[in-house]
Amino acid sequence: MRSRWLPAAALLLTAACNPFLTPPPAVSHLPASYRPSPPAHRGGTLVLGDWEFPQTLDIYSAATEADFRAADLLYARLWGVDPSLQPYPDLVREVPTVENGDVKVAAGGSMTVDVKLLPGLTWSDGQPLTADDIVYTWQAHRSAFGRIEGMERRSDTEVVWSFGSVYAPYLQIGPQFWVLPAHHPQPAEVASGPFELAGREPGHSLTYVANPRYPDGRHGYFAHRAYLDRLVYRIYPSKTALLAGLRAGEADLGFNLSTNDLHDLQGMSRSAPLVFTGLRTEFLNPNHAANTATGQSPPWLDDGAVLEALDRALDRPALTHTELSGQGKPSRALFPSAMGTWVDPSAPGPSRDLAGARKLLDDDGWKPGADGVRQKNGRRLQFQLLAACATQAADQELAILKQQWQEVGAAVDTACQPRSAFFGTTNPDGAFDMTVYSNQWLPDPSAWADFADAGANWNRCRDPELDRRLAAGAATLDRARRQAAYLALQREWLAYHCTITLYEWPEVRQVAETLHNFAPAGGPAVDGWNAADWWLG
Structure with a gap:
């Protein structure tokens, strides 16, 4: 279900006070294409700030963004x-x-x-x-x-x-x-990336120095030694301490931040926030089989109009405005917009259609009861929505979705679970009616196959047409044929509602005014894909 290189998580963010009374904050965004500036100065030390210490430098055992970020500086890829x-x-x-x-x-x-x-x-x-x-x-x-x-x-x-x-x-x-390296099996002993490890202080910092052999044999993108002499990956004991360090100018590049931090980040005199969306989306996961915890089937099973109505009733712009300070990108499309020409240009927009949702349910026989909850053939339009208890805002997102669906006549019971149970048993075992979380996708439509493999998926999606389209897209190298297969896939996916997209996640970094050429990539590169080009001045 999750992409190999970055774990999925329902990382729910805290909303700002009275968000509708103020416009979204002005922040920097990534350029349309990467154009590195030549270094005016070479050398110097860049301090990276985080509040999660990397647990491993073995990149194939990495489980968190911090793990990948720390190891990615050491190892080069075949291609990027x-x-x-x-x-x-x-x-x-x-x-x-x-x-x-x-x-x-x-x-x-x-x-x-x-x-x-x-x-x-x-x-x-x-x-x-x-x-x-x-x-x-x-x-x-x-x-x-x-x-x-x-x-x-x-x-x-x-x-x-x-x-x-x-x-x-x-x-x-x-x-x-x-x-x-075949000659050094232990992680981080030698490097092929722009930097090599020079020292570590467990729980506090990792120190890197420029790899002098990095340019050997290279040409093209990075045919030069890293412009910086050193990197220090400094770990603060808490996010509050990280914010204080960024404010004081101790760190030049801040990670593990959210839109909830933008108010503090914007007030810093030596750095500014960079906000961007990439390949991570937040989505709903309706169970397309019986809930194994209750033995009951959710109300949309064999009644497709219910999921279509729940989809239309969502006010995605309001959700992102409240939860993400207006920085997320509301979406009903299957693929993130970063995937460019793979995205169906006729995908429905994110606007709410409450009247249409109500009419769908009316026409399908779901009539409002005395308490406002719709019923059909003696059954109430009621189900449970689960999320991982990632932050204080987990309950907030659940409450927003519950309130929006209440307006269409659905009763939603919300709850959050510890991450270990949510991802370890609840989702894999099908012990839910509907869940919500996010995933960081690979930049190819084939990445969605895990969600529609003849029912072998957490959502129990069982649509032979989805399987046929995925198989057709994976069976040819012809771009036009793949495009046609995945265009049909997107349209069938949205009609079947294997998943229901909510928005594209905004990623937040704090970047010093003196740091040049920092440009996070959208693929499995985390942040350091172009670390050789970074320079201070």
């Missing part, structure tokens, strides 16, 4: 994804495609991908980075690359991946293929 979600070569000479001859489909349907390393790459200890390291990484973490059935080493700089059938989203493997 820039802020416009376009692949770029990192350790490879070229991103493999059908057009350049690196991707081939055999007459029997099997597929190969030819991965060609740049010659002359080295690890931070001076040892060559070769095809042996790619093979070692794959053998050590096969579960992360389950679709790769075989790997043939052809030379020090070339390996060929083999797939039993066409695997259309193969481009998503490169940004998640952090090459590990």
